[in-house]
Amino acid sequence: MKGMVVAPQPIAAEEGILALQRGGNAVDAAVTMALVQGVVDPLNCGIGGFGNMHIYGAERGEDVLLDFTSRAGSKATPDMWLHEILGPAADGVGFLLRNDVNELGYQAIGVPGTVRGLSDALARYGTQSWGDVLRPAIGYARQGYRVPAEQAAEWRVRYPQGRPDALARFTHTPAAATIYTRQGHTLDAGDLLVNADVSHTLELLAGGGADAYYRGQLGARIATDLEQHGSHITPADLQGYTSQARAPILGAYRGYSISCAPPPWAGVEMTLMFNILEQYDLRALGFNSVEYVHVVSQAMKAGFAVRNRYSGDPAFVDVPVERLISKAYAREWKDRIERGEPFDVGFDRSAEGPHTTHLCVADAAGNCVSLTHTLGYGSGVVTPGLGFLYNNFMVAFDPVPGGANSIAPGKMRRTGGSPTLVFHDGQPVLALGAPGGTRIVSAVLQTILNVLDHGMTIVEAVSAPRFDCQGETIQVEGRIPRWVCAGLEAKGHHVERDSASYGIYPTTAARVHALLLDRERDAWTGGADPRGYGMALTV
Numbered sequence: 267m268k269g270m271v272v273a274p275q276p277i278a279a280e281e282g283i284l285a286l287q288r289g290g291n292a293v294d295a296a297v298t299m300a301l302v303q304g305v306v307d308p309l310n311c312g313i314g315g316f317g318n319m320h321i322y323g324a325e326r327g328e329d330v331l332l333d334f335t336s337r338a339g340s341k342a343t344p345d346m347w348l349h350e351i352l353g354p355a356a357d358g359v360g361f362l363l364r365n366d367v368n369e370l371g372y373q374a375i376g377v378p379g380t381v382r383g384l385s386d387a388l389a390r391y392g393t394q395s396w397g398d399v400l401r402p403a404i405g406y407a408r409q410g411y412r413v414p415a416e417q418a419a420e421w422r423v424r425y426p427q428g429r430p431d432a433l434a435r436f437t438h439t440p441a442a443a444t445i446y447t448r449q450g451h452t453l454d455a456g457d458l459l460v461n462a463d464v465s466h467t468l469e470l471l472a473g474g475g476a477d478a479y480y481r482g483q484l485g486a487r488i489a490t491d492l493e494q495h496g497s498h499i500t501p502a503d504l505q506g507y508t509s510q511a512r513a514p515i516l517g518a519y520r521g522y523s524i525s526c527a528p529p530p531w532a533g534v535e536m537t538l539m540f541n542i543l544e545q546y547d548l549r550a551l552g553f554n555s556v557e558y559v560h561v562v563s564q565a566m567k568a569g570f571a572v573r574n575r576y577s578g579d580p581a582f583v584d585v586p587v588e589r590l591i592s593k594a595y596a597r598e599w600k601d602r603i604e605r606g607e608p609f610d611v612g613f614d615r616s617a618e619g620p621h622t623t624h625l626c627v628a629d630a631a632g633n634c635v636s637l638t639h640t641l642g643y644g645s646g647v648v649t650p651g652l653g654f655l656y657n658n659f660m661v662a663f664d665p666v667p668g669g670a671n672s673i674a675p676g677k678m679r680r681t682g683g684s685p686t687l688v689f690h691d692g693q694p695v696l697a698l699g700a701p702g703g704t705r706i707v708s709a710v711l712q713t714i715l716n717v718l719d720h721g722m723t724i725v726e727a728v729s730a731p732r733f734d735c736q737g738e739t740i741q742v743e744g745r746i747p748r749w750v751c752a753g754l755e756a757k758g759h760h761v762e763r764d765s766a767s768y769g770i771y772p773t774t775a776a777r778v779h780a781l782l783l784d785r786e787r788d789a790w791t792g793g794a795d796p797r798g799y800g801m802a803l804t805v
Contacts, residue, residue, distance in 0.1 A: 267632070270790035271295060272779045273625040274310075274701065274800035277411060278302045281402045282627055283803045285394070292633040293321060293391040294399060297384045299625045300639055301403035304380070304654070305464065306411050308446065309421070309432055309644045310623045310701060313467070313479070314656035316379040317639025318527050319387050320514070320685040322694045324632030329687065331527055332390070334383020334509040334639075336376030336659040339498030340675045344667035346498075351665055355429070360617025361665055362429075368617075368661045369430055370438050372497040374645045376659025376679075378479075383509045383639075385476035390511075391633075397472040404468045407653070410460035413453045416799040420772065421452040429617075429643070435655075438646025445653060463653025480504045484652075491649040498660075498675075514687075515591060519544050520718055523689040529577055529585045530671075530680035532707045535569035539711055541596030542568060542603070548719045554731060554746055556753030562715070563735035563759070564603045566708050567611055570736045574612040578670035579678040585670075611737045614704070618662040618682055619643035620772035622701035626781045628694075628790045630805070634781070636685040636697040638706075682706045688714060695783040696724075700795070702776025708734040709776035717782060724782035724793035732769065743769045768797045 269292070271282035278299040285295040296319065304312035311317075316336035322329050350364040367373050388396060421432040436446040445461055446453065453459060470484050478484045481504075489501040514525040515533030519540045526533030542565040551558040576585050589595055602609060622640035645658035663679045664671045671680050682704035688696035698713055700706045709732060716727035731745035739760045742751060744767040751761045769775025777795035781802070784791050792802025 267630055267788050268790070269295070269627070269629040269805040270781055270792050270802065271299065271625065271627045272781055272792040272794050272800065272802040273299055273303065274623055274777060274779060274794070274798050275303055275307050276799070276801040277306050277406065278625065279801045279803045282625070283805055284402070285399070286629060286805050288394070290394045291392060291631060292627040292629040292635045293387055294394040295627045295629070296625060296635040296637050297388045297392060298399040298402060299627070300384055300637060301400055301468070302406060303623050303625070305403045305406045305461065307417070307623055308655055309435065309641065310621045311639050311641055312654045313381050314378045314654045315639055315641040316376070316657060316659060317383060317637060318531055318683060318685055319383065320525070320527065320636040320687055321387070321391055322634040322687055323391060327692070329514055329525055331512045331514055331685070332383060332387050332509055333512050333527070334379035334386070335530070335678045335681070336379050336657055337503075337507070338376055338660065338663070338673055338675055338677050338679070339503050340500050341498040342660070342673050342675045344673050346673065347665040348667065354613070355617060360614065360662070363665065366430055368663070368665065369643060369658055370435065370646045372492060372495040372645070372647055374658035374660045375492065375497055375499060375647060375656045377499055377503050377507050378657060379507060379509065380639055381471065381476050381479040382507055386509045396475055400468055400472045404465050404472065407461045407465035407468060410458040413455055413457045413459055414799055415455035418453060418455040423773065425773065435644045435646040439648050441648035441650045442646055442655060445648065461653050463651055465653070467652050467654060480507055487652065488649060515587065517541065517591060521690070522718060524714065525687045525689060527683065527685055528580070529587065530579050530678050532573070532682050532684045534577065534585065534587055534590050535573040536684060536686075536707055536711060537591040538572055538596060538599070539565045539569040541591065541593055542599050543715070545597070545600045548715060553720050554750065556750050556757070559733055559740065559742070559746070559750060559754060560757055560759070561603070562712070563733065563740050566711070566735040567609070567737070568599045568603070569707065570614070571609060571611045573680070574614050576670055577680040582674055582677050583670045614736065618703045619658075620701060620703040620705070620776070622683065622703070624685070624699040624701055624779050626697040626699065626779055628697065628781050632693070634687060634694045634697045636687055636699050638683040638685045638699045640683070640701070684710045686710055686714075695785065696780065698778055698780035700776040700778040702771065704736060705734050705776040708732070709778050713778045713780060724780050724791050728778045728780055728793040728795045732775070741774060743767065743775070771797050
């Protein structure tokens with residue numbers, strides 16, 4: 267069986283294949299790809315960010331998530347932004363705060379986890395050296411890369427909800443503007459983006475390991491800059507940061523095991539959705555028929571109702587995982603749906619951004635990786651001379667105290683990230699995930715349904731028309747027919763139909779990237795979501 271990779275950035279996919287060809291395993295390739303992604307997709311991810319790597323180790327049959335989620339700095343307090351709230355955001359997700367304090371600048375930054383997480387993954391599960399996996403990223407930073415037309419177009423998107431756009435982020439600090447803009451504008455398609463500062467930073471990491479980032483001279487520069495400009499992060503927060511090896515949330519669906527990321531990631535709500543939908547004959551309903559969209563949307567709505575009420579850092583709040591993912595609890599929800607009982611999803615008090623990325627890798631030995639990592643939206647902060655953007659992790663906290671997702675020092679906030687593996691007879695047969703904020707959940711859900719219930723190939727599954735329901739509105743892509751929308755409205759739903767045939771990222775769609783095992787041919791197949799410009803490659 268040959269290895270295979272898929273990623274939203276063709277350059278990263280190429281480097282993943284080269285890592286496998288050099289004798290690396292799936293984790294070696296994943297770490298290599300993630301570091302390259304941070305250079306060539308600097309608003310979506312990077313060494314100032316955080317993430318979660320879902321790993322299946324074939325030799326030991328180990329299914330584990332290496333979680334390197336950011337944490338709020340120790341100076342953060344639950345009520346620090348209570349009096350900065352301007353009101354709910356126009357998109358119905360989270361609050362807008364005065365001066366975008368939770369979106370842009372030093373206060374928006376959480377303790378970065380990416381460097382520690384990738385380093386730990388490599389040390390525990392990889393075979394190649396830290397210096398080897400950094401080399402491709404250093405090369406792209408030093409020599410530059412041509413900005414893809416699709417990326418340049420994303421940087422010009424103007425968000426209608428009052429949130430800062432890419433230009434606001436790239437110009438928030440002079441160090442960021444110098445690297446990522448030209449004459450006050452974002453870069454155009456074909457422009458060469460060279461980042462000598464980040465190449466030097468990566469070289470320091472290659473020589474000093476992850477400790478160089480969290481301690482040592484580089485760590486001191488980071489800590490000093492953050493402290494001097496009002497961040498909630500202290501030097502001790504950086505020095506004490508660790509990744510966590512965590513057990514997955516395991517759900518059973520039609521003879522398959524669906525392995526998802528535990529809270530504050532989205533595995534609980536996704537498992538509940540599958541448990542509800544397993545009680546229906548979805549194939550008989552007809553793909554994307556009125557009744558199909560109705561049933562799946564109600565399951566989504568139930569999942570988001572649970573998310574908005576319970577989801578948070580389990581070290582700080584009680585998340586009743588076993589009850590929420592039980593089949594009995596799903597039967598209660600199914601009964602409510604069948605009775606036509608209205609239920610309130612509640613206000614999503616967090617504001618998770620779509621600026622995220624993903625990758626999947628499978629190698630010839632049977633190891634698999636599904637990795638989601640992100641900057642949130644990106645804080646716009648670059649420490650002079652270091653070249654990389656920091657996350658704005660804090661934006662997705664609830665600024666009102668007392669909730670499951672409210673701010674606390676050292677706390678992780680919730681996320682829709684869903685790096686997922688699907689197993690059959692104990693072996694991984696599907697690896698997938700997506701960028702796209704909370705829409706990741708519905709996109710990953712539908713992709714799995716497309717494969718398991720509708721028998722689609724992986725390319726068909728990631729390409730098929732999708733919809734999303736997180737409250738009172740069902741948002742559908744333009745390829746879902748008008749008569750389906752009319753039928754849903756006749757059932758009492760409010761429907762918004764996208765003008766785009768393939769939902770527009772980053773405003774209305776997630777981009778699923780997935781690998782599916784063709785068991786008859788004993789070969790992996792790959793699907794890169796056509797809503798983006800990614801690529802799947804095989805060795």
